[in-house]
Amino acid sequence: MNTKLLGGVLLIIGTSLAGGMLALPVVVSPAGFVNSIIQLFICWLIMTFSAFLILEANLWLPNNSNIVSMAKTTLGLFGQVTAWISYLLLLYSLIAAYISGGTDILRNLLVLAGIHLPDQILPILFVSFFGLIVCKGIQSVDYVNRALMITKLGTYFFLVVWVIPHIKFPNLFIGNPRFLPQSIMVMITSFGFATIVPSLRTYFDGDIKKLKKAIFIGSLFSLIAYTVWAGAILGTLPRDGNYGLLHMINSGHASSELPQSLSVTLQNNWITLFAQLFAAVAVLTSFLGVSLGLSDFLADGLGVLKKGKGALLVYTATFLPSLAAVLFYPNAFITGLNYAGSFCIILLALLPMLMVWYGRYHKNLSSEQSYRVSGGKLTLAIGIFASLGITLYSLTKDFHIFN
Numbered sequence: 001m002n003t004k005l006l007g008g009v010l011l012i013i014g015t016s017l018a019g020g021m022l023a024l025p026v027v028v029s030p031a032g033f034v035n036s037i038i039q040l041f042i043c044w045l046i047m048t049f050s051a052f053l054i055l056e057a058n059l060w061l062p063n064n065s066n067i068v069s070m071a072k073t074t075l076g077l078f079g080q081v082t083a084w085i086s087y088l089l090l091l092y093s094l095i096a097a098y099i100s101g102g103t104d105i106l107r108n109l110l111v112l113a114g115i116h117l118p119d120q121i122l123p124i125l126f127v128s129f130f131g132l133i134v135c136k137g138i139q140s141v142d143y144v145n146r147a148l149m150i151t152k153l154g155t156y157f158f159l160v161v162w163v164i165p166h167i168k169f170p171n172l173f174i175g176n177p178r179f180l181p182q183s184i185m186v187m188i189t190s191f192g193f194a195t196i197v198p199s200l201r202t203y204f205d206g207d208i209k210k211l212k213k214a215i216f217i218g219s220l221f222s223l224i225a226y227t228v229w230a231g232a233i234l235g236t237l238p239r240d241g242n243y244g245l246l247h248m249i250n251s252g253h254a255s256s257e258l259p260q261s262l263s264v265t266l267q268n269n270w271i272t273l274f275a276q277l278f279a280a281v282a283v284l285t286s287f288l289g290v291s292l293g294l295s296d297f298l299a300d301g302l303g304v305l306k307k308g309k310g311a312l313l314v315y316t317a318t319f320l321p322s323l324a325a326v327l328f329y330p331n332a333f334i335t336g337l338n339y340a341g342s343f344c345i346i347l348l349a350l351l352p353m354l355m356v357w358y359g360r361y362h363k364n365l366s367s368e369q370s371y372r373v374s375g376g377k378l379t380l381a382i383g384i385f386a387s388l389g390i391t392l393y394s395l396t397k398d399f400h401i402f403n
Contacts, residue, residue: 012218018286020190025233029245032175047191059367090343097336167235185341195293342394
């Protein structure tokens with residue numbers, strides 16, 4: 001695997017293995033590990049298939065085109081408006097969740113160091129420092145992400161190896177499958193890496209073969225990592241009590257409480273250190289990848305270059321709405337990921353399937369590379385109906401439209 005392919009794979013893994021690593025074990029705890037495995041695989045399958053569809057549709061347009069341009073070309077004004085609304089709501093929800101999670105972790109680290117700052121200052125510090133990395137562009141994010149991914153993967157493997165001997169296997173079978181729908185939105189969000197596919201096309205200079213490999217390898221690795229991690233956590237941590245997984249669902253502090261629970265349960269100082277480091281890096285890599293995707297989207301949609309006044313406009317629009325949301329609602333970690341799932345299934349599954357359907361069968365669009373995702377009308381129809389079903393569920397669950 002050459003350096004650039006590795007970088008692309010790590011960008012996908014970094015975007016996928018993010019807040020979901022902290023939230024997923026928490027939200028699946030009512031249903032249980034065994035009951036959740038099949039649903040997790042289905043969510044991965046839908047989102048990975050859709051990522052390849054985004055690549056196919058993106059190749060119909062010039063380089064540096066993002067989803068708003070793809071939707072306008074294939075679906076017209078309806079597609080353009082839907083892409084704008086769902087993309088902005090998705091990425092703003094994600095960035096708000098990661099700012100909230102990152103702030104929560106930062107607060108705990110500062111407290112350990114004996115530093116106490118007002119809660120309103122911490123989100124601003126987080127965005128001011130790490131937002132500068134995004135402002136420097138994809139190369140800067142790539143290099144920082146590589147270092148963070150080495151740290152994240154290293155701490156991940158250390159924690160898994162250390163935790164697995166403590167698993168109580170009967171715990172993996174505890175849970176009620178009727179609670180499965182409650183975790184589907186976070187599962188969908190956990191595989192929402194496709195927001196960076198248009199940016200990766202630029203990164204790979206149009207090398208589609210490497211880009212396809214990066215998407216598949218990165219997404220498959222993420223599926224395996226989520227499965228192993230969820231099993232390790234649900235098999236080890238208690239469900240009930242102040243440090244239990246069920247308590248974390250409503251606390252709003254899963255990003256800091258999960259490491260604390262591991263520390264209390266396993267009574268090991270190394271576990272405490274590595275769990276806190278893992279949580280911090282997981283949130284940060286996701287923040288960088290999602291923020292990069294949003295900044296590229298806004299530059300494309302607004303028709304400006306990320307230079308001079310254009311850069312000021314793009315990066316202000318990238319960070320300010322989510323920062324404002326966190327300042328008014330600081331405990332937005334799991335809630336933000338749940339809302340993001342509702343927009344994620346629309347933008348990164350339903351919309352790409354519709355774009356490819358109309359692009360292939362109504363407008364006869366094709367690319368110079370002649371790339372086409374396997375599967376014809378039947379495969380697309382199944383995907384569209386599945387995505388519609390999840391979308392309708394998310395609307396009734398989160399927004400009570402049909403209640």
